Amino acid sequence: MHNVILSRCRELAQYTEEPGFTTRTFLSPPMHGVHAAVGAWMRQAGMEVSIDAVGNIRGLYSGVNANAKKLIIGSHLDTVPRAGAYDGILGVLMGIALVGALQGRRMRYAIEVIGFSEEEGIRYGVPFIGSRALAGTLDAALIEKITPAIREFGLDATKLKDAQASGNILGYVEFHIEQGPVLESMNQPLGVVVAIKGQSRFEIEFLGQANHAGTTPMDMRSDALAAAAEVIVFVSRFTQGMGGLTCTVGKIHVEPNASNVIPGLARISVDIRHDEDAMRETFQQLVQDEAAEIAARRSVKVSCTKLLEQPTVFMDEEFTARMAVAAPHAVHMTSGAGHDAMILAPHMPAAMLFLRSPGGLSHHPAEHVLPEDAAAAFEAGRRFLEILERLEVSHG
């Protein structure tokens, strides 16, 4: 079964906005082809298929009785530009394969497999549109923004409310590639996600004085880039050995950015993640204090602009314990990346299982999944469904 999952991932990778690569943003034309293929596989596994107003494809596999609780298995079907074949997609096809493996056997709970229409945030700069619709947390401004795309795709934006999860939800489970090197470095195929790390994003801007590189003595400069470089070196040194803390300066903008002019302006992005909110906030303050001290010493002005403050989201303890039993050798870990499970966790019990990312690669055409890891995740999924079944029997 795991080979079918992986080959289906590669088949869907052919639906793309950019020939030769896999690029599939929110409700772009190739998503029609994905819906047709995924819908056929869902029906084949015994599910009723629908597309909700935000473009999530939903396959419902009913339980033994009509008022059964519902387990949601989901992930996303959109991609970053020039993506790999597995990020998101794997979790949807894993859900379909798990239902298919029941071979028509009805459980004490219904199963809904959802392929979210948007998670990466490429088309509108806002991620998680698909799972936010399910959580009922799309705000009016965002709805207005995405309405033309919804209409163009042939859907009815006035029915967005109907996309919201309703009824008696047993919980949400998501299978996803790790997108990092941790499992590989531990030589382990699977990881049970305990929490999704909180994240602070802000920009630091240094304002110095642009000047002639040849005629301005070193001690008469207000070099904005030199100040920014000191912050970059500080965070990179400080974080060494601080397990669990990541701090990244990924983006830099310099003006005038000419080899013979002392930079007058330098702006850097700072991305800090940690699973303890207090630690993340403390380190954020530390970086800003350090930036202020560097700026004062170098006679440049400094300002910080906050862009994102996302607290740590914990997976459901009980639901995650069930997954841990289903995958007894899995590493228990936190996720440094956001996932649909992060959006849904405040609304229903949520659990996540990571599959090893060879080379730590993701968001790259070379992203892949080892067949034995897919097999291990599939077996964990089967056991998870059986554990839930046993619990429903004992509860019910």
Added chain:
Amino acid sequence: MHNVILSRCRELAQYTEEPGFTTRTFLSPPMHGVHAAVGAWMRQAGMEVSIDAVGNIRGLYSGVNANAKKLIIGSHLDTVPRAGAYDGILGVLMGIALVGALQGRRMRYAIEVIGFSEEEGIRYGVPFIGSRALAGTLDAALIEKITPAIREFGLDATKLKDAQASGNILGYVEFHIEQGPVLESMNQPLGVVVAIKGQSRFEIEFLGQANHAGTTPMDMRSDALAAAAEVIVFVSRFTQGMGGLTCTVGKIHVEPNASNVIPGLARISVDIRHDEDAMRETFQQLVQDEAAEIAARRSVKVSCTKLLEQPTVFMDEEFTARMAVAAPHAVHMTSGAGHDAMILAPHMPAAMLFLRSPGGLSHHPAEHVLPEDAAAAFEAGRRFLEILERLEVSHG
């Protein structure tokens, strides 16, 4: 007279490619207007005016006899984009004013005032085109490059050879704004330039591994930007207190330059200047060694690409001594910026006089010159002409 010089500078600032600013690149249309105005002032001062094949405007004020030696007073008439009114221009108008002040009196030497057509290197990325034509050092590739512009301006590129300085040259003298803060910081109006500092320009490229900012632990990163930042901090710290040495990282390029991706590539420009070639070369090696060490420690690859290697050019000792006598209070200094005098010094005795740049400003609309400094430079120029006259009398 100095007020005339400064007001004429401001008058020429109105000839521009971009209304509201002063932008006048090599042989651009507004240069016709500049030639008309400068030519009229040259004739008014008693000079014969011609435009050579590279677009230099040349005013010849003959000496007492036909085979007299020739003193060249020059600077450039082109500008950077959104320039000030004085960089280059002032030296040309100073020459015209000095000839004008002779009021027809003939000297034992001829005087040629030259307004070079190109010094800044904006239009073709190659500076000093005007003075290179005078020095006879335009190479075939450059000539081919600039020929269309020459033809379009109405000149004959086949006559470029005639632009070369010929006959018995007494020397070259250039008045120019300092474009730096040194004279202002010493509270002095004038500086005699002893040498133009040598310059090394190269790029350092760090190649790491782009990766997810949230999922890649700090100790598993190959962060190209963090490595580049260490080099920037190193040069900025090392050069503190190293009088005369400047080292500037003015330009940085990062890929993919996204706030949530660890930079996989970072490329920085390095510009090193010092008046001792050996010191400059030693420091260049030091920066490259440091970059290699940082790269090794951070598991990134490093490569250096040399872009420019310009040795220090000394002004003529005797000719400069005459200028020093003419401007007895002037600071003796080196220039961190290149000038036409640097191109001509290997071919004829050359001297330069700097005027204070208030605020160290240049290449900026707010660039200016204090009237009393222009007056002091004008008086130094008059004395310089008289010193040369006395020497010609004693020699001849």
